[in-house]
Amino acid sequence: MLVLGIETSCDETGAAVVEDGRKIRSNVLLSQVEQHAKFGGVVPELAARSHLEGILHVTGAALREAGVSLKEIGLVAATCGPGLIGGLLVGLSFAKALALGSSKPFCGVNHLEAHIYANFLAHPDLAPPLLCLTVSGGHTDLVYMEDHGKYRILGRTRDDAAGEAFDKVARVLGLGYPGGPYLEKAARQGKPGSPLIRTDSLAGTYDFSFSGLKTAVINRVHRYRQKNQELPVADLAATFQQQVVTILLERTFRAVDELGIKTVLLSGGVAANGELRKGFAREAAAREVRFFCPPLELCTDNAAMVAAAGYFHFQKSGPSPLDLPAFPRLSWKLQE
Ligand SMILES: Nc1ncnc2c1ncn2[C@@H]1O[C@H](COP(=O)(O)OP(=O)(O)OP(=O)(O)O)[C@@H](O)[C@H]1O
Ligand SMILES: [Mg+2]
Numbered sequence: 001m002l003v004l005g006i007e008t009s010c011d012e013t014g015a016a017v018v019e020d021g022r023k024i025r026s027n028v029l030l031s032q033v034e035q036h037a038k039f040g041g042v043v044p045e046l047a048a049r050s051h052l053e054g055i056l057h058v059t060g061a062a063l064r065e066a067g068v069s070l071k072e073i074g075l076v077a078a079t080c081g082p083g084l085i086g087g088l089l090v091g092l093s094f095a096k097a098l099a100l101g102s103s104k105p106f107c108g109v110n111h112l113e114a115h116i117y118a119n120f121l122a123h124p125d126l127a128p129p130l131l132c133l134t135v136s137g138g139h140t141d142l143v144y145m146e147d148h149g150k151y152r153i154l155g156r157t158r159d160d161a162a163g164e165a166f167d168k169v170a171r172v173l174g175l176g177y178p179g180g181p182y183l184e185k186a187a188r189q190g191k192p193g194s195p196l197i198r199t200d201s202l203a204g205t206y207d208f209s210f211s212g213l214k215t216a217v218i219n220r221v222h223r224y225r226q227k228n229q230e231l232p233v234a235d236l237a238a239t240f241q242q243q244v245v246t247i248l249l250e251r252t253f254r255a256v257d258e259l260g261i262k263t264v265l266l267s268g269g270v271a272a273n274g275e276l277r278k279g280f281a282r283e284a285a286a287r288e289v290r291f292f293c294p295p296l297e298l299c300t301d302n303a304a305m306v307a308a309a310g311y312f313h314f315q316k317s318g319p320s321p322l323d324l325p326a327f328p329r330l331s332w333k334l335q336e
Helices: 033-037 044-066 085-101 111-122 162-172 179-188 211-226 233-259 274-287 304-317
Strands: 002-007 012-019 023-031 075-081 106-110 130-135 140-147 150-156 263-267 290-292
Touching: 002 044, 002 085, 002 304, 012 044, 012 304, 023 044, 033 044, 044 085, 075 085, 075 111, 075 304, 085 106, 106 111, 106 304, 111 130, 111 140, 111 263, 111 304, 130 233, 140 233, 150 233, 162 179, 162 211, 162 233, 179 233, 179 274, 211 233, 233 263, 233 274, 263 274, 274 290
Parallel strands: 002 075, 075 106, 130 263, 263 290
Antiparallel strands: 002 012, 012 023, 130 140, 140 150
């Protein structure tokens, strides 16, 4: 079955055609990054308007690149949450109208599930049960996926998401936007120093907290400035990154050990981080556990992962109603 996927939850307008939830036939993305860069973050109203301007062109391009007509599409799937409400409404309304007008079934997709399904596109033999750490701009969720559509959240962030912390620290260090990739690049030139925070207040749980780490960086930056000293940007970036990676590894692989997990995944934008990927590969190999992560281009938001998640959801639960609303906040319950 060919699925047309639509993604508009943040600042990327995406459309993709995916075959049987596994094979990408096209994956078109119109990024708004430059538009938001001057504000240092996504401006929701601007994002929604840009989705509206771009969605038709992007969808046309996705069909053309896949070499298929709308007639051959078997399902239209769109992100229904979580995300920015204006953008979600654009993609969701567009997908519903397209499905209704062409007599196709429609399916609403949880964006967080879609991040997990990015792995299914890249690794054809991947199947649940598995453990996935989703680390993105808005989430840090450690999730046990028992089966398609069946999730149990083991832990999540109590404050900032990992990606959000990368972005904020990058801004404080005067690096580019969005900060994650720039911070990783700066860290490559630096050496990690003494830990920013010595005690783990959530030790023994599977939850995360990153706001203390972020504040510790801000305090160090202030101290350098007060003393009129040059900021060791690369070393601070390396120290911050190392501590984030350490905590993500500790939680995930403690869960692997305690629950006897055999397959572990990374997903979400921060899964593009080289140190995190290396750390996961190392810890998984040490335990003879299978480890998968998406290729870099499928880590951050894209519509192929939405099409894949839509396919598996449709196989299990059928279509969504056409009055399905957009959910700015949505956890893992939609498809349980
Ligand atoms: N190499 C990297 N190292 C660290 N962080 C990165 C890297 N590449 C991207 N990121 C971070 O990933 C985040 C974007 O990921 P993604 O597109 O999955 O998030 P989102 O869609 O905004 O949030 P959500 O999926 O939670 O709604 C940003 O915070 C970005 O800085
Ligand atoms: Mg995302």
